Amino acid sequence: MQQPTRRGVLGSGVAALGALAGCLSSSYDERPVGDGEAPWPADPTWEPADGSPKAADIREVTAVQNLSIPWDLTFAGGDALLTERTGGLRRFDAETLRTDSELAPSDGERILRDAELPDRTGPGEGGTLGVAAHPDYPDPPVVFVYYTADDDLRNRVVRYDILADELTPIVDDIPAAEYHNGGRITVGPDRRLWVCAGDATDPAHAQDATSLGGAVLRVGLDGEAPAENPDFGDGTDPRLYSVGHRNPQGIDFTPDGEPIVAEHGPQSRDEVSALRPGANYGWDVARGGPTDTQYDAYADYEEFTPPLLNTGELGTWAPSGIAFYKQEAIPAWHNRLFVAGLRSQTLFCVTLSANGASPPGGNRFDADWLDDRYTVTVHQFYDGEYGRLRHVEVGPEGALYLLTSNRDGRTIQEFPKDDDDRVIRIEPQ
Template sequence: MSERGTRRLPAASVVVMLLAVAGCSADADPAEEPSATPPDLPGITAGPGGDEPGVDAPSVDPRIGSVTVTGVEDVATALAAPWEAHFLPDGSALVTERDAGRIQRVDRTAVTELTGPGADALAAVVDASGEAGLLGITTLPGDASVVYAYVTRADGNAVVRMELDGDELSAPTDVISGIPKAANHDGGRIAFGPDGHLYIATGDAAQPRLAQERDSLAGKILRVVADGTPADGSVPEGNPFEDLVWSMGHRNVQGLAWLPDGTMVASEFGQSDADELNVIVPGANYGWPEVEGLIGAPDGTELAQTVDGFTYPVAQWQPTSAASPSGIAATEAGVFVAALRGQALFWVPYSTGAGFGEPQTVLDGVGRIRAAVTDHGGELYVLTNNTDGRGSPAPGDDRLMRLDLETGP
């Protein structure tokens, strides 16, 4: 399952978007054939900043002027519909395989399937209908033996906790359950924030109205206590509504990350008009299904503004065939966005003083990309997603790949 090799790549060109397509950008169009190099897509835009409280992005001058991928190393190959990779302090990574409900440990020499009661339980209960299945995974900061995973079951989506001992997982304990599920729009990304709390991205479960219903866990970003104790899943201090909801009005968030200055960002699938990169503010409403990107916003609304109760994205891709963003990674250079239908890795420049720049393509030609992640040393990796029934797998797919980056002024 594992082989290593480094490929030198030419710099990818800036990508933005092209023709309008109808339909749901959920995960992909099953009939769509991947292309080795996506065409130039002239419609991606980024916001200069808002004139109402909520998002502060005052200009588009990035701190780092360019990022080039100069090489790609295959760390693992022959992964089956992988969804998330999470790096441990020892340099290995836990990789979820969505449909089989498996977790693989990847290191520089081997790929090893985790075993034990937890592994058996996940494989037994996973409901991998459509885009559902075993999705996000992370570990407790400071104690990588405590593992959290997001899984679709018959009774809905749930976040569970397990203990990792070597390559064995203990039986799972529910942290949160009863998150509405569907064959698509299940969210699924989980990540610990700088505050030590666990953030959970949920989708609208193909019921758009749920995103605007405060008493539903669907179409939200949740913030919960997760410290490996019975307090897991409780409401932490500082939540804006005194329940688990951190933000609302989301269609299908699949990327969560924090920039070095603490700014929280999330990527979100649009329906057909616009995919989004949002700065997440506690208590904010991101508008779905009333708005999608800037579609449906009052005349004159700009990116990164909060207008009439809805907070608008700092960057968008139009139409959704340009991106379909999934996992994201945030670094000093900005935000790296994995794109499924766009078949690219986008870079959105950012600095605290200068805000967000225009999205640019830094990697293409590897098919659908599900996740962008960093290890504990700050190196960037991507996880391809060509074996989930919507891509055209190449020999050796799917892959966890490490990227060599060069930055410029």
């Protein structure tokens, strides 16, 4: 059954499903909620750093320049693996990326070309998107890539053995469209592959537990559904972990292994959520509080789980990649969440506190209809300085890496710059 928040705001009963005036309602009579079998942390065992994250003593360096719309970056086994949405997969030496500056794309070996991905296409926001490495990389030398295929237009995850040069599809038939393709993938601390799938501009996917769209998937490294996944009922897809998402593009884990997801909202209303197994996050019925002018309130639906943070009708982050900073190299950032913003052109530092504490100088999200598992406080970095930020990733030595997205045709103001797109390294001063 669905776990309520501590405030119990979801216990007010289920609103009549026919009374959805003023919102873009779903036509489903029953909205899916899974029977969560996976463990969900009851009490966090970690705390964020004291004080303000603005106290960090840092500097910024352009590590790589002149890339073609970089989309994802991950570190594994001494390598830095980077995708470009209009291309394939590059491999940089992680130590070189940590120490050098103004590297060229050619300093990273192209180990998988776009033409080598079967049926690859790149409409709108589609193309070559997420990358994740096998947890034992480089033994085996296996990576996973999420990309858009023009075979009936779908998104697909493939397993790629670099040495054998073998590609094996492991998740197929993820709905695709010009927009809302999701695309972020990662291997979690549970050694499972987590996949963020967008609704492909069809919100019905998000409330259909037979579809892989508008959902977060959890699969084994072979693409099969783990036995411990939540059960959404007869005939539903066993690879689903949570449903009711619009366009999730960021996922990472707390030190306890709790999944945190960021997703794009409609006309603002961007969200950061703590994922619970079998939960339904409400899209496209509920998307805000009791005063929202277009969507129903989360508190009106017992079956919906609210987010930790919702930016509201006037707040636009356009969140993409996220990273939970567990390193010690920048002490003021220890155990804080970072969210890369596209349209906002901002890096958001999100402090999650289980004891109600709030660092000074930030914007606190504490409306009584939000998931109160954590107290949420947000600070902003680099507002407009680097343009659109597609992803943020923590390096093995504790530097933080930003990927810009200024050559995707959607920039504003003075971007793109001559050296865009870039990987920006943020390191201790």
